[in-house]
Amino acid sequence: MSRILIIGAGGVGRVAAHKCAQRPEEFEEICLASRTIERCRRVAAELPRPIQVRELNADDAGRVRRLIEEFRPDAVINVASPYQNLPIMQACAEAGVHYVDTSMSDRPDKVVYDYGDQWAFGEHFERKGVTGLLSLGFDPGVVNVFCAYARKHLFDQLEAVDIIDCNAGSHGLPFATNFDPETNIREILAPAFYYEEGQWKETPPLTLSREFEFPEVGRRRAYLMAHEELISLARFLPELRTARFWMTFTEEYLTHLQVLRNVGMTRIDPVDYEGVPVTPLRFLKKLLPDPAALGPRTKGKTSIACVFDGVKDGARRRAMIYNVCVHERCFQEVGSQAISYTTGAPAVLGARLILSGHWARPGVYNPEQLDPDPFMERLGEMGLPWGMEELNPSDPTQRTPAGEKAESETRTP
Numbered sequence: 001m002s003r004i005l006i007i008g009a010g011g012v013g014r015v016a017a018h019k020c021a022q023r024p025e026e027f028e029e030i031c032l033a034s035r036t037i038e039r040c041r042r043v044a045a046e047l048p049r050p051i052q053v054r055e056l057n058a059d060d061a062g063r064v065r066r067l068i069e070e071f072r073p074d075a076v077i078n079v080a081s082p083y084q085n086l087p088i089m090q091a092c093a094e095a096g097v098h099y100v101d102t103s104m105s106d107r108p109d110k111v112v113y114d115y116g117d118q119w120a121f122g123e124h125f126e127r128k129g130v131t132g133l134l135s136l137g138f139d140p141g142v143v144n145v146f147c148a149y150a151r152k153h154l155f156d157q158l159e160a161v162d163i164i165d166c167n168a169g170s171h172g173l174p175f176a177t178n179f180d181p182e183t184n185i186r187e188i189l190a191p192a193f194y195y196e197e198g199q200w201k202e203t204p205p206l207t208l209s210r211e212f213e214f215p216e217v218g219r220r221r222a223y224l225m226a227h228e229e230l231i232s233l234a235r236f237l238p239e240l241r242t243a244r245f246w247m248t249f250t251e252e253y254l255t256h257l258q259v260l261r262n263v264g265m266t267r268i269d270p271v272d273y274e275g276v277p278v279t280p281l282r283f284l285k286k287l288l289p290d291p292a293a294l295g296p297r298t299k300g301k302t303s304i305a306c307v308f309d310g311v312k313d314g315a316r317r318r319a320m321i322y323n324v325c326v327h328e329r330c331f332q333e334v335g336s337q338a339i340s341y342t343t344g345a346p347a348v349l350g351a352r353l354i355l356s357g358h359w360a361r362p363g364v365y366n367p368e369q370l371d372p373d374p375f376m377e378r379l380g381e382m383g384l385p386w387g388m389e390e391l392n393p394s395d396p397t398q399r400t401p402a403g404e405k406a407e408s409e410t411r412t413p
């Protein structure tokens with residue numbers, strides 16, 4: 001049995017705490033830490049057994065290390081802000097503790113898509129004999145494992161993948177984000193980069209779109225976006241020639257976002273307000289609904305898939321691996337909507353696999369670098385069953401193929 005420290009008590013932290021608490025035979029002791037200890041106490045009150053709670057400013061690596069030395073965890077699950085990834089990784093590297101996070105590190109003053117600073121911890125983790133596992137949410141995370149599984153079992157040569165993400169749920173509010181508003185809005189409005197025919201390309205945000213048929217949801221329009229899993233997939237799956245990420249948005253959401261951008265509320269640089277520097281996007285975040293509170297009112301499904309193209313036994317092959325998650329079922333189980341659920345549950349599974357030895361590998365890794373089989377075998381028992389569908393590579397009407405040209409549709413100025 002192991003001791004687990006969870007840093008972050010938002011919607012994803014709630015899911016991680018519930019999932020760990022459900023497995024007393026694996027997680028003997030749990031500690032939940034956050035800058036706001038009241039959040040920790042509220043989550044602790046929901047759980048079927050007692051856990052420890054701590055107040056923690058995770059911006060400070062020294063404070064994180066002192067908590068690690070006090071609680072003595074076998075692994076740390078970081079579901080805090082991506083701005084805090086580096087100090088938490090530093091503390092884990094110094095203390096010699098396994099580490100799992102759910103997204104790439106970022107900076108508040110600049111949108112960053114670069115794993116370099118996190119990969120640089122590899123030597124430190126290797127010397128300590130512990131594992132650092134990066135970006136194991138759903139996308140990024142589970143989709144990376146889907147790619148590794150497809151390469152291992154479905155294709156002799158995996159050439160292309162389109163990662164498609166549809167939240168077909170509804171919370172009934174005029175405008176709200178399903179995870180941290182600052183992170184969500186920043187990534188949507190960042191220039192869309194993608195990997196195509198072995199080259200990195202870029203286009204303005206929300207200018208390329210395409211219709212996909214999503215499992216159990218139907219045909220929806222999705223927009224090409226920048227996303228961190230593309231960076232690691234292009235690096236660690238060298239035969240991959242094309243990798244792109246697409247996400248759906250409602251017209252109402254896009255209209256609100258366009259207005260907010262037009263009036264400057266999505267800016268990430270400070271502006272002077274009566275002598276006080278204020279970052280508009282951070283102020284907007286304070287005004288928007290807390291994603292952790294959306295669970296009771298969110299209905300419907302998420303449908304996330306990888307559409308693969310490649311060669312098997314000398315013939316063209318197209319296939320899809322996917323997961324469909326129901327918001328209401330997630331809330332009934334853990335008190336959170338499906339976006340938080342599909343992020344928190346995989347992180348806990350990653351910690352389980354490290355602690356059980358299946359993914360224990362000194363150094364720092366992205367999910368596609370590790371054996372996908374033990375993860376795929378256990379994903380269903382974590383509440384995320386997956387399916388596979390064989391697609392007809394010669395029938396473009398069955399699903400949108402990875403090589404088909406996207407439509408141009410400018411949504412923002």
